[in-house]
Amino acid sequence: MEMTVKVFVYGTLQCGQRYHHLIADKVRSVQPAAIRGTLYHLPFEYPALFAGAGEVRGELLELADGETSLAILDELENYHGAGQDNEYERLTLTATTSDGRSEACFVYLYSDSRRSWVEEYGILVENGDWADWMRERSAEFNEAGR
Secondary structure (H helix, E strand, C coil): CCCCEEEEECCCCCCCCCCHHHCHHHEEEEEEEEEEEEEEECCCCCEEEEEEEEEEEEEEEEECCHHHHHHHHHHHCCCCCCCCCCCEEEEEEEEEECCCCEEEEEEEEECHHHHHHHHHHCEECCCCCHHHHHHHHHHHHHHHCC
């Protein structure tokens, strides 16, 4: 039996976003979901998630070939293992699906050692939905350019 893994994604790995193609062939299911946290947009044009009290919306992906899927994600997220100098930490947390179910899943949180830098140079995504925030930002930019 093939091992699958569940991963909550909230940025460039969501369907239709810049890096989704890296895992698209592994996706077995996609569900809208949310997790507790605080979300920032970084100057590098991707988000950073920290533990927090807010709600962050994204997608719960079920991925086939779990070991390979996690290796792909670990490389993208600069995760080298527990106790290493990681950009993101891979943790097991609980996401809530749009139909109210709680699901244990992997989540990549930005390293707490970088929090002060993010708070200074990042932009707080107050609505907790990075893809939606990016669409609004793009629309505002396009309107301003007219």
